Amino acid sequence: MLTFTEQLRQEADPIFEAIFTHPFVQGIANGDLDKESIIHYVKQDFEYLNAFARIYGIAISKCEDRNDMGMFAEQVSFVLHGEAHPHNNLCRVAGVRYEDVQGYPLAPNASHYIRHMLTVAHEGTLGEILAVLLPCPWTYLEIGRKLVDEVKPTPSHPFYEWITFYGEASMNDLTDRFRARLDRWAEAASESEKEKMKQHFLTSCQLEYMFWDMAYTKQAWPVALEEAATR
Secondary structure (H helix, E strand, C coil): CCCHHHHHHHHCHHHHHHHHCCHHHHHHHHCCCCHHHHHHHHHHHHHHHHHHHHHHHHHHHCCCCHHHHHHHHHHHHHHHHHCHHHHHHHHHHHCCCHHHHCCCCCCHHHHHHHHHHHHHHHHCCHHHHHHHHCHHHHHHHHHHHHHHHHHCCCCCCCCHHHHHHHHCHHHHHHHHHHHHHHHHHHHHCCHHHHHHHHHHHHHHHHHHHHHHHHHHHCCCCCCCCHHHHCC
16 A cells, blocks of 8 residues: 555656656756756745745744654755755856855746745645645655666766765655655545645645746746846
């Protein structure tokens, strides 16, 4: 019998497969990405990760168990410090300083994703928060593993650090811990709550795809405003 998170992964498989074949992800694999797309990705992911850290804080406020508190607290540090490493790799390839691509307005898809997570964090249970957050580490883990296996990058590959960061232990531990905790939560959850958790998970998976697409197309709001245009 499948666990709850195994069922989620099975239902989300078409989205995972679409992410694997997205041109931005394939560009990482091939070592060939448009500079402006890379910069757009880092600008948006920097703000996305800031939101992720805030959501961990909301999750801590809903915890009753110190082990849960510790799990989320550890991840705040990882988001603020550990994930700067792959960002720096991307910035070196794009020829920009990491400090110069921070503090930019959110593009539509990034804004949608962050609002989706924040709404669930404020209104949902701890199980719902786990479900809405899980697709981020899980999709990156599977992308990284797939690229490690298929590309077999050497240090000369432009995105070697990015691929190995996500394809090795960093995402594996977080994904496993979140999955194990969500599976335990689901054991006692009502059918109604499990359906909510499933929908939150699947929506986040769709928004993971949309985030890659936003970066690749350098998505912006349809009407340019003077402040945004002069940054």
